[in-house]
Each structure stands twice: as C-alpha cells, then as structure tokens.
C-alpha cells in the first residue's frame with residue numbers, strides 16, 4: 380500500500396531527476412520551549428542555508444552548546460525545524476508523515492554518534508545487522524555484506540565479540556559499519572572521535588574520509604577537532620545561531 384504521505388510528497392518534488400544536489404536547507408530555524416516559568420521560546424538556530432551535493436563531505440565546527448547536534452538531528456530527520464525547510468533528494472521532508480520520514484531515515488541516512496550506542500548484549504555482527512531488521516532482511520546476503528564491511532574496517536576477528544570486549548576505537552568502527560549497512564546516501568557523524576585518544580581519533584577520521592571517497596556517501600562530520608575538520612576539507616562554522624563556510 381502506498382503511504383499517503385509518500386504520495387503527497389510526490390507532488391512536492393521540485394528538483395529534476397539526476398540533480399546532483401542531495402540535501403538543501405532553506406532558512407532553517409529551530410526553537411525550543413523555554414524551561415522558565417515565563418514560557419516563550421529559546422531560539423537555537425536561525426536562517427540556516429546549506430546545499431549538500433552528492434558525494435560531498437563537510438565538517439561543522441562550533442563552540443559547545445551552539446546547536447551542532449540540533450542541526451545534525453534536523454538533517455537526519457530525527458527532529459523537525461520550527462522554521463524553513465529541508466529538502467532531501469528533491470523532496471520536502473516537512474511534507475512527510477512520521478512513518479514515511481522514518482523510512483527515509485532508516486534507508487537513506489546513517490548516524491555515527493560520539494558514544495557509539497552499541498547494544499552491550501548483542502555481538503558485533505548482531506549490532507551491525509540491527510538496522511536491517513526494519514526491512515525484515517537478515518538473509519545470507521546481508522550477513523555477508525556485514526562481514527565484508529567489518530573486514531573492511533579490520534574487525535574480521537571480532538565479529539563474535541561483545542562491545543564490552545572491544546576498545547573505544549573498535550566500538551566506534553563497529554558503529555561506522557552499522558551506519559553503512561543499509562547503504563545510506565548520507566552519513567552524519569556527531570563528534571565521532573570525541574571519546575577517543577588521538578591515535579584512534581585519527582584512524583576513525585581517516586576511515587570516514589576513505590568511505591566517502593570509496594563509496595561516494597555524502598559525509599557531514601560535527602567535530603571539536605580542527606585537525607579532523609581540516610582533513611574533511613570543507614569547514615563550516617556554526618555560531619550565533621548561523622552556519623557559515625570558513
């Protein structure tokens with residue numbers, strides 16, 4: 380059955396097929412209800428414009444609390460903007476209902492967080508396969524893909540391990556593989572190296588950049604590390620509620 384919201388979104392497609400633009404943010408703003416007794420709102424993001432081309436990679440730097448995670452959550456459709464619009468593959472995400480939005484998120488977007496968020500009771504292989512369950516696919520081909528990806532990041536010998544038996548850098552590599560298992564077109568990483576020592580941080584940064592180059596997955600990395608931001612290449616700075624190319 381075709382989802383009504385998906386049908387509705389068909390009429391909202393603006394960009395022609397084959398357009399190299401993957402995502403566009405137009406005047407995006409985000410406010411949260413103020414936690415004070417006086418009510419009102421607190422504005423975190425205002426007038427954010429951004430165009431992401433397919434295969435591009437960018438880094439977002441900014442002081443703590445400036446709204447980087449808030450922005451990444453909006454780009455990953457985990458949250459909705461309170462102003463402006465976000466277009467993904469020519470479709471206005473604001474026009475999608477929750478179910479359709481969840482489908483886009485699961486199929487098209489991969490997330491890597493600062494804390495890897497692996498399930499401690501599941502093995503490495505099971506953690507990687509989790510995002511495929513939504514499609515009811517855990518067939519041999521998917522398992523082989525997971526094994527190949529784990530081999531790609533040097534974890535062939537750790538597939539049966541549990542997260543508690545891995546180093547921080549190894550956990551983060553598993554998290555990267557889990558984010559890639561559904562072949563997303565967009566990979567969003569929120570301080571993926573923040574909890575790692577220098578050597579492991581460098582390794583994860585290089586891995587993300589290599590995956591962008593090898594697989595053409597569009598990459599957005601939020602980081603506090605200027606070294607990683609410069610390695611990624613296209614540095615954007617978020618401050619005073621706005622995003623600017625450095």
Ligand SMILES: Nc1ncnc2c1ncn2[C@@H]1O[C@H](COP(=O)(O)OP(=O)(O)OP(=O)(O)O)[C@@H](O)[C@H]1O
Nearest residue numbers: 411412423441442443444445446447448449450570
């Ligand atoms: N759901 C929410 N409700 C109310 N305020 C929120 C919510 N989410 C975030 N905020 C506020 O928005 C601001 C930005 O938070 P955010 O987590 O995006 O910052 P950040 O740039 O990622 O910071 P850090 O570098 O420390 O991770 C903070 O002041 C935070 O308290």
Ligand SMILES: [Mg+2]
Nearest residue numbers: 447448449569
């Ligand atoms: Mg954050």
